[in-house]
Amino acid sequence: FDIPCKILTKCADFSGEPPVKTKYNDPLQLVFTGNIGTNRWKTLARIAQALQIINRDGVRAQLRIYTATPVTHKMREELDVDGSSFLMGSVPASEIPRIQSDADMLVHVEALDLKNRLAVRQSFSTKLVDYFKAARPILAVGPHDVASIAHLIKNDCALVAETVEQIEAALEAVLADSGKLNDFSENAYACGRAHHDKAVMQQMLQADLNRVIKEGWA
Numbered sequence: 001f002d003i004p005c006k007i008l009t010k011c012a013d014f015s016g017e018p019p020v021k022t023k024y025n026d027p028l029q030l031v032f033t034g035n036i037g038t039n040r041w042k043t044l045a046r047i048a049q050a051l052q053i054i055n056r057d058g059v060r061a062q063l064r065i066y067t068a069t070p071v072t073h074k075m076r077e078e079l080d081v082d083g084s085s086f087l088m089g090s091v092p093a094s095e096i097p098r099i100q101s102d103a104d105m106l107v108h109v110e111a112l113d114l115k116n117r118l119a120v121r122q123s124f125s126t127k128l129v130d131y132f133k134a135a136r137p138i139l140a141v142g143p144h145d146v147a148s149i150a151h152l153i154k155n156d157c158a159l160v161a162e163t164v165e166q167i168e169a170a171l172e173a174v175l176a177d178s179g180k181l182n183d184f185s186e187n188a189y190a191c192g193r194a195h196h197d198k199a200v201m202q203q204m205l206q207a208d209l210n211r212v213i214k215e216g217w218a
Contacts, residue, residue: 006208010126011201018135018189020182024104028061028175030139031103033096034127036069036079038119039111043141045078047107048085050167055084060175063107064088066099100134104181105174110142110149112162121146132157132192137174137184141167155194157187 030051036044047063054060065079068090080087091099100106108128110120125148131138138158142149152158159170174180 010129011196011198012133014193014197020135020185027059029104030063032107033066036067038116040109041075043109046164048081049164051084059083106131106136108140117143129196132188135185135189137181155191157191
């Protein structure tokens with residue numbers, strides 16, 4: 001609309017040092033928290049499939065899905081996979097920070113079908129700021145051209161994949177070298193500090209509101 005704009009996102013306090021994990025679980029614990037509707041569950045199913053392959057000779061990584069989304073029989077069949085993927089149901093919002101902190105890796109997914117891909121192409125998931133704050137490596141599975149995935153790629157703070165094969169390869173790489181997990185954790189926190197810092201956002205908002213009050217709309 002040819003109107004000067006600024007982007008205001010969810011923000012958090014990134015003033016301290018990143019709380020990077022010093023020891024990872026065996027098997028590696030992946031956690032997803034949030035809505036699995038609009039075909040996000042199908043993307044999570046790809047992760048479950050990749051984990052089945054990774055765990056074929058012994059359990060090395062597991063996915064836990066915390067969601068309040070009603071689950072159909074088909075969804076449960078795809079997502080509740082013995083030894084690899086578990087539907088945990090819903091938990092109080094107050095429990096989410098602890099769950100994310102206990103995780104070794106946090107999962108972000110977007111739907112891969114065209115209809116839902118177009119619906120979220122300019123959306124930004126607020127839970128990503130929580131992920132950045134937690135300073136955990138992120139596994140992001142979804143189309144590279146939707147805003148949330150593109151943001152993670154640009155800031156090199158997530159393992160990004162679309163296919164089962166790509167997910168398997170990405171997870172195998174960090175399972176073989178846990179130092180890469182720390183690198184992604186630090187990059188995630190740095191992304192939060194650079195783009196979603198509470199002090200910067202509040203200062204920008206306050207300055208703009210003061211200007212509008214003083215000068216009126218141009």
